[in-house]
Amino acid sequence: MLAEVTTRATEAEARAREAAEARDGLVSTFNQLKDDRYWMRDHGIGHIVKAILDAPENTVGVDLIRLHAREAGFKAGYNRCISHINILSKGEYIDERSGI
Template sequence: MKEKAAAEAVSKEARVAEARDAKALEDANADRNNLNKAVEDLKVEVQNRVTILEEVTARTTETEAQAREAAEARDSLTTSLNQLREDCDWMRDHGIRHIVETVLDAPDKATTVNEHKERARETGFKVGYN
């Protein structure tokens, strides 16, 4: 009897332990499922962030390219402006006199200019006599 009672007690303890282990296994499976779901959610979130990062990187690259183009255009315009200023200064300081001298010294214009000078002198003499 004692052996039977001891065997039943051991058997009962084994069933209780088995039930506890089954409950622990179910809890572990539930925890594993929750962790798997959390891992999947995190993978989706990481993928979304990677996509966002790729979009931001692409926009940044495009913006940098536009900034370089704008800087090149600005440099080109600055160079053109400086050249125009130098041309304007040269024209003011040397160009007009050079153009007038070129016109006055041109062979086909020399006779016309001399005729105008002569007529002006003659007109001046006539006015002076009158």
């Protein structure tokens, strides 16, 4: 009977040791994931965005968007300026800042 109790205690100790090792492994993995998350939040997102914007296949598209936005802004300014000139050419007065 003593041999059986000793065998069971030994098996229980082995299972407890394995469970403790598994727990320690999970805690270590969890801590690494937490550290990775903090790094990603503080540094990684900026690196990802920069890599996307600086990628050769994206530079042409980003430049086109920038140029079109700039042209649209110029067109809006020109249209505003023309509307002011039209008012002034009729001899009327406008109290707005010029589009130029």
